[in-house]
Amino acid sequence: MNLSTVNTQNILSEENYEIFPNPNMGSFRFKLHASESLTGKIQIRNVLGQLISEQAIVDQSSFITDFNLSSQESGIYLLQFISETNTILISQKIIVQF
Numbered sequence: 237m238n239l240s241t242v243n244t245q246n247i248l249s250e251e252n253y254e255i256f257p258n259p260n261m262g263s264f265r266f267k268l269h270a271s272e273s274l275t276g277k278i279q280i281r282n283v284l285g286q287l288i289s290e291q292a293i294v295d296q297s298s299f300i301t302d303f304n305l306s307s308q309e310s311g312i313y314l315l316q317f318i319s320e321t322n323t324i325l326i327s328q329k330i331i332v333q334f
Contacts, residue, residue: 262306
């Protein structure tokens with residue numbers, strides 16, 4: 237997979253999504269509400285870059301999903317929404333603490 241960037245600057249503004257609670261105890265919700273339909277995937281990676289979770293989004297402008305990382309260790313994770321053209325639209329740190 238070739239991703240063009242891994243910075244934490246978002247193409248979608250923070251008004252277009254919510255991640256809560258953050259920090260959390262392993263469970264959190266991601267809500268997307270964009271002005272146009274989007275297709276891509278949400279990925280959660282650990283600090284080593286290993287893929288922990290992935291969920292597809294197909295042609296949706298509004299989307300809600302819950303994630304459960306309680307089987308993972310406490311630490312910092314990265315949630316990214318990657319478009320079908322491999323553009324990172326959202327890149328947000330998630331803090332899991334038990």
